[in-house]
Amino acid sequence: MRLIKYLKPFIKLFFIAVLFGSFCADNKNLIIKFHHIIGVQQLVLNDSLENSFGEKIVVTKFKYYISNITLINEKKESIPIHNSYFLIDEADSASKKISIPFKWKKITGIEFLVGVDSIKNCSGIQTGALDPMLGMFWTWNSGYIFAKLEGSSTASTVAGHYFTYHIGGYKAGENAARKIKLSIPSISKNNTLNIQVDLNKWFTAVNDIRISQTPICNNPGALAMQFADNYAHLFTIK
Amino acid sequence: MKKLTPILLVFFSILSGIAWIDFSNTTHPVIFKVPKGWPAPVYDFKSNPLTQEGIALGKQLFYDGQLSKDGKISCGSCHQQFGAFATFDHALSHGYNNAQTSRNAPALQNLAWQKTFMADGGINHLDLQPLAPLTAPNEMAESIENVIRKLKADTHYASLFKAAFGDPLINTERLGKALSQFILTLVSANSKYDQVMRGEASFILPEQLGYEIFQKKCVSCHPPPFFSDFNFRNIGLPIDNFLKDKGRMKITNNPKDSLLFKVPSLRNIAITAPYEHDGRFNSLLNVLEHYRKNMVLGPTTDSLLKNRLPLSNFEIGQIRAFLNTLTDSSFLQEPKFAAPGIGNNRKAPIHEH
Numbered sequence: 063m064r065l066i067k068y069l070k071p072f073i074k075l076f077f078i079a080v081l082f083g084s085f086c087a088d089n090k091n092l093i094i095k096f097h098h099i100i101g102v103q104q105l106v107l108n109d110s111l112e113n114s115f116g117e118k119i120v121v122t123k124f125k126y127y128i129s130n131i132t133l134i135n136e137k138k139e140s141i142p143i144h145n146s147y148f149l150i151d152e153a154d155s156a157s158k159k160i161s162i163p164f165k166w167k168k169i170t171g172i173e174f175l176v177g178v179d180s181i182k183n184c185s186g187i188q189t190g191a192l193d194p195m196l197g198m199f200w201t202w203n204s205g206y207i208f209a210k211l212e213g214s215s216t217a218s219t220v221a222g223h224y225f226t227y228h229i230g231g232y233k234a235g236e237n238a239a240r241k242i243k244l245s246i247p248s249i250s251k252n253n254t255l256n257i258q259v260d261l262n263k264w265f266t267a268v269n270d271i272r273i274s275q276t277p278i279c280n281n282p283g284a285l286a287m288q289f290a291d292n293y294a295h296l297f298t299i300k
Numbered sequence: 301m302k303k304l305t306p307i308l309l310v311f312f313s314i315l316s317g318i319a320w321i322d323f324s325n326t327t328h329p330v331i332f333k334v335p336k337g338w339p340a341p342v343y344d345f346k347s348n349p350l351t352q353e354g355i356a357l358g359k360q361l362f363y364d365g366q367l368s369k370d371g372k373i374s375c376g377s378c379h380q381q382f383g384a385f386a387t388f389d390h391a392l393s394h395g396y397n398n399a400q401t402s403r404n405a406p407a408l409q410n411l412a413w414q415k416t417f418m419a420d421g422g423i424n425h426l427d428l429q430p431l432a433p434l435t436a437p438n439e440m441a442e443s444i445e446n447v448i449r450k451l452k453a454d455t456h457y458a459s460l461f462k463a464a465f466g467d468p469l470i471n472t473e474r475l476g477k478a479l480s481q482f483i484l485t486l487v488s489a490n491s492k493y494d495q496v497m498r499g500e501a502s503f504i505l506p507e508q509l510g511y512e513i514f515q516k517k518c519v520s521c522h523p524p525p526f527f528s529d530f531n532f533r534n535i536g537l538p539i540d541n542f543l544k545d546k547g548r549m550k551i552t553n554n555p556k557d558s559l560l561f562k563v564p565s566l567r568n569i570a571i572t573a574p575y576e577h578d579g580r581f582n583s584l585l586n587v588l589e590h591y592r593k594n595m596v597l598g599p600t601t602d603s604l605l606k607n608r609l610p611l612s613n614f615e616i617g618q619i620r621a622f623l624n625t626l627t628d629s630s631f632l633q634e635p636k637f638a639a640p641g642i643g644n645n646r647k648a649p650i651h652e653h
């Protein structure tokens with residue numbers, strides 16, 4: 063009896079813990095799936111495709127950073143997701159599906175950055191998705207490559223008919239990070255959001271960039287900014 | 301209550317045991333000493349606090365050839381202590397597979413005070429700096445991924461990383477931070493010049509005269525204590541047709557930055573020949589002759605050098621005498637900086653620059 067009396071606060075604590083646990087269990091995960099296409103064609107690496115200029119292309123690499131995700135709830139409140147940096151890589155199907163915990167009723171919108179904010183570009187070596195080891199970092203001119211599209215095309219006029227687009231830059235005047243805002247009219251029961259990424263817009267959304275004329279971009283600067291203005295329009299809700 | 305007491309006792313003794321294990325694993329902090337009268341360092345030591353273990357790991361990595369593709373080239377191969385951590389007597393350094401580097405290796409000293417790295421300032425953080433030579437195909441020619449893989453395979457490193465960072469995880473961040481810890485300790489502040497300024501020594505007459513001429517003609521771009529303002533300037537060196545190096549413009553794409561290079565420190569200058577970003581001048585006499593006669597004036601030539609730099613033969617002689625006082629022999633011979641297990645008995649060959 064005495065023992066039970068002594069244990070009373072512990073029993074209380076136990077129930078509080080169980081309650082707390084049940085609150086935690088209420089946390090949901092938003093699953094975002096990225097679907098890469100080019101026009102009506104599914105993007106398949108090393109497969110023969112065509113862009114909207116009719117240029118025949120074979121894509122060998124397509125990867126880009128999604129960061130600084132903010133979710134908007136049913137009360138129109140913006141909730142920034144702390145430390146959200148993801149490298150989406152066509153070659154790695156697991157990377158095309160990201161999961162973000164949330165705990166309110168409904169999500170009505172999402173905002174994110176294509177690229178990496180300037181702070182992470184000048185704070186030394188990062189880990190995780192931002193590890194320079196992942197090949198998305200310029201070692202000779204510090205800064206992240208925000209998006210990479212590589213392949214070959216008969217339209218390309220450089221050796222091997224390659225095209226190489228490494229787009230990035232964080233400094234004023236050449237900041238290639240672009241903010242994407244998408245409103246979510248409704249979301250499936252299993253909280254999955256499908257985002258379509260149309261590579262045709264990489265070449266045409268704002269600036270027409272033909273592989274035949276511009277097969278290479280691997281520096282921050284004016285050309286990278288043109289590509290960035292294009293990739294700002296890659297993303298739509300499916 | 302009586303029953304609970306021993307249980308609690310056991311519980312707390314286990315807890316304190318864990319705490320004791322944790323404490324036994326702590327590192328030994330090292331305080332970074334700022335020489336008297338020097339400004340506060342730029343490097344953020346809070347994000348990477350110096351420890352004996354971190355510095356030791358950094359030194360081990362600095363002298364490890366595994367960081368290169370063929371296992372033969374370490375950081376220390378091109379940054380030799382007897383050459384003030386530049387490549388002694390080489391215009392360009394030797395890279396992987398008989399390649400040559402694209403620029404003259406800079407002396408590594410007083411790096412805690414620099415905001416940008418490389419002659420074009422392309423690198424914005426000291427921790428990131430080693431990744432450039434490591435991945436350059438004409439330098440160490442390796443991938444970061446491979447280096448991490450090799451270090452993980454070398455069991456020796458697991459204990460060194462654990463000692464420095466608390467657990468044996470090896471990643472790019474820790475590689476950069478450990479290397480930074482070691483190269484941050486490369487502080488040169490004990491040349492004859494420093495001793496004179498501290499009142500511990502005095503200049504002989506040519507050194508004194510040279511110092512006075514230096515104050516009039518050189519100090520605007522080469523101010524003490526670093527003998528560089530770390531700005532980018534074009535000193536009228538015509539472009540090399542093979543290297544085609546436009547300097548700062550490579551980073552900014554701005555034609556106004558064409559042929560601008562970072563002002564190098566003059567500390568230990570007597571032993572860091574050849575000079576300039578591509579090592580085109582073999583001796584200080586060539587350099588000073590360039591300033592007074594051979595400069596090619598162009599649209600981006602530094603405004604302070606629009607009339608070149610008039611110098612008499614006498615002045616050149618005295619300036620050289622002064623520049624020799626910037627040699628810091630204690631820095632060149634400091635055993636703490638030498639390769640682990642080898643020591644610094646590798647003396648520089650005699651030279652006549």
